[in-house]
Amino acid sequence: MIPAARIQAAIGILDRILAGDPAEAALLRWSRGSRYAGSGDRAAVRDLVFDSLRRRSSRAALGGALSGRGLMIGMCREEGLALETVFTGEGHAPALLSEEEHAAGREPHAQEALDLPEWLWPQWQEALGPHAEGMALALRERAPVWLRVNPKKSDPATAIAALAAEGVQASIVPAIATALLVEEGARRISASSAYRDGLVELQDLSPQLACAALPATGSVLDYCAGGGGKALAMAARGAGPVSAHDVDAARMADLPERARRAGAKIRLLKPRGIAGRFDLVMTDVPCSGSGTWRRTPDAKWRLQEADLDRLCALQAAILTEAAETVAEGGVLAYMTCSVLTRENSAQIGAFLARDARFTLETEQGYGPEAGFAAGSDGFYLAVLRRR
Numbered sequence: 001m002i003p004a005a006r007i008q009a010a011i012g013i014l015d016r017i018l019a020g021d022p023a024e025a026a027l028l029r030w031s032r033g034s035r036y037a038g039s040g041d042r043a044a045v046r047d048l049v050f051d052s053l054r055r056r057s058s059r060a061a062l063g064g065a066l067s068g069r070g071l072m073i074g075m076c077r078e079e080g081l082a083l084e085t086v087f088t089g090e091g092h093a094p095a096l097l098s099e100e101e102h103a104a105g106r107e108p109h110a111q112e113a114l115d116l117p118e119w120l121w122p123q124w125q126e127a128l129g130p131h132a133e134g135m136a137l138a139l140r141e142r143a144p145v146w147l148r149v150n151p152k153k154s155d156p157a158t159a160i161a162a163l164a165a166e167g168v169q170a171s172i173v174p175a176i177a178t179a180l181l182v183e184e185g186a187r188r189i190s191a192s193s194a195y196r197d198g199l200v201e202l203q204d205l206s207p208q209l210a211c212a213a214l215p216a217t218g219s220v221l222d223y224c225a226g227g228g229g230k231a232l233a234m235a236a237r238g239a240g241p242v243s244a245h246d247v248d249a250a251r252m253a254d255l256p257e258r259a260r261r262a263g264a265k266i267r268l269l270k271p272r273g274i275a276g277r278f279d280l281v282m283t284d285v286p287c288s289g290s291g292t293w294r295r296t297p298d299a300k301w302r303l304q305e306a307d308l309d310r311l312c313a314l315q316a317a318i319l320t321e322a323a324e325t326v327a328e329g330g331v332l333a334y335m336t337c338s339v340l341t342r343e344n345s346a347q348i349g350a351f352l353a354r355d356a357r358f359t360l361e362t363e364q365g366y367g368p369e370a371g372f373a374a375g376s377d378g379f380y381l382a383v384l385r386r387r
């Protein structure tokens, strides 16, 4: 595909997303109907779509319309691409620009330039204070790829060498010994033997830091396990036995294979089938995902106040349920990939006010704006101890 044809493909996909399709579904649909597109084309179209979703309001202002064409015109103006070389109307390139399209477009105003839903800004400022703008701007950029070295199978130097032999360049970071920052070849990771043999797992820096801050002695329950990333991280640190639970068992479908690859033993519990008490219970609760919007930028624009109300109620219910599974003297670890106060410290404050058995030991926010966790997604951890 020529570059202009990729832009035309992105226009169609963005129009579907703006009409309500989830971004991944719209990309998959295009991919299935475009057998002529090679892997380079698919990656380039994906980048065009995701970059524009990350910068939706600023590019719509620059392009003069919140539409696929408006966003791609805005992208060309932002990146200094001559519109007449892209919008040629020839072959598979986008149609020529109309008079109105030529005339439309302006510099984004201050709020649009942050590319954050306007209604959310007051809460964003309240939560992040002096880091509010920096965090919003960080979410306009692509997210780095992080790996966690599995100490059961490898060490950082060996993992780096094994990855390099298969075209993946990665380096260590000062924040934590097990994390590798991928610098090149991220698309080759899942096919590499380092990944398939369990030397490394894909995991963002912030959950790695959060899991490293938890006690790794005794029994662990990953209460909202999903794909099981945190259960695997705790098993890798030597905690055990480790059990995984999710109200939707299908979310844990890949966990046995991931555990096999990692050489870890994880017991899968049936929904609501938890017996006994655990030394550590992790609740990585459903949340707005506001800390990870670089990776899921369509979610940034989909979130409504009513969704936050619903999510906060669910988080409170999960905390109440999970509290009953914590052994006396044990730890309840509450985690979100959100930066919003409502989902984080306010949620924990309300829980502590209604359950006097627990006290707060530590609470920590992670994110690209937090120096020691530079490059990580936004994340929150509260460590509560049961009497």
Ligand SMILES: C[S@@+](CC[C@H](N)C(=O)[O-])C[C@H]1O[C@@H](n2cnc3c(N)ncnc32)[C@H](O)[C@@H]1O
Residues within 6 Å of the ligand: 223, 224, 225, 226, 227, 228, 229, 230, 245, 246, 247, 248, 251, 284, 285, 286, 287, 318
């Ligand atoms: C943020 S995701 C967890 C991601 C996971 N920890 C990981 O590392 O991949 C939240 C999970 O909570 C689950 N969930 C929702 N309500 C629940 C409940 N009442 N009890 C347990 N799990 C629940 C969802 O099915 C979802 O898989």
